[in-house]
Amino acid sequence: MNVGTLLFIPYRAMETEVMRALGEAGHGVVTLAQARVLQRIGPGGSRLTDLADQAQVTKQTAGVLVDQLQAAGYVRRVPDPTDGRARLVVFTALGERACAVANGTVAAVEARWAEHLGPEAMAALRSALVSLREITDPYA
Numbered sequence: 001m002n003v004g005t006l007l008f009i010p011y012r013a014m015e016t017e018v019m020r021a022l023g024e025a026g027h028g029v030v031t032l033a034q035a036r037v038l039q040r041i042g043p044g045g046s047r048l049t050d051l052a053d054q055a056q057v058t059k060q061t062a063g064v065l066v067d068q069l070q071a072a073g074y075v076r077r078v079p080d081p082t083d084g085r086a087r088l089v090v091f092t093a094l095g096e097r098a099c100a101v102a103n104g105t106v107a108a109v110e111a112r113w114a115e116h117l118g119p120e121a122m123a124a125l126r127s128a129l130v131s132l133r134e135i136t137d138p139y140a
Contacts, residue, residue, distance in 0.1 A: 007129075014109045021105040027098045029072050033057075037065045038074065038099065045078065045088030054139055074098060 015032070022030055030038070040046065040054040052062035066089050069075045074095035080086035091099065114122040 010113070014106060017109055018102045018105045021101050022098060025098070025101045027101065030069075030074065030098060034065050034069050034074075035102070037062060038069065038095065039102065041075070041089055041091060041095075045080075045090035047080065047086055047088060051089060069095070 015035075019030075019032060019035065022028065022035070036055050037051050037057075040051050048062055048066060049059055051066070052059040055062060057065075066075060066077075070077065073092055075089050076092055077087045078090055080088045110122075117125065
């Protein structure tokens with residue numbers, strides 16, 4: 001297997017656990033596509049264009065997903081204080097609760113991985129992935 005596939009398999013396993021945990025916590029209306037946008041919203045909110053770029057979808061697709069999330073009560077759009085023409089997508093209280101579930105699940109998965117790999121190998125893995133991100137992620 002190539003390295004890309006080897007990276008993808010644990011990512012999908014983590015994503016599957018997060019989606020299951022969201023469902024169990026009453027957030028089963030959130031789809032995988034919506035979750036991929038939700039996870040990219042910054043603490044102070046994010047512009048739709050940035051969400052689309054980071055999720056690697058078109059602006060139109062991101063707009064539809066944000067519309068769905070807004071209709072479900074997970075996000076809202078507010079004026080961008082740095083640009084009166086722009087709007088930010090921000091979490092509602094419901095969205096923050098869903099993110100807390102997702103973040104807790106991610107932490108639990110990472111803890112299991114660290115237990116399996118050992119602290120040194122986990123630290124080396126994280127370091128290698130951060131280094132790869134520097135040359136592959138334009139948002140790094």
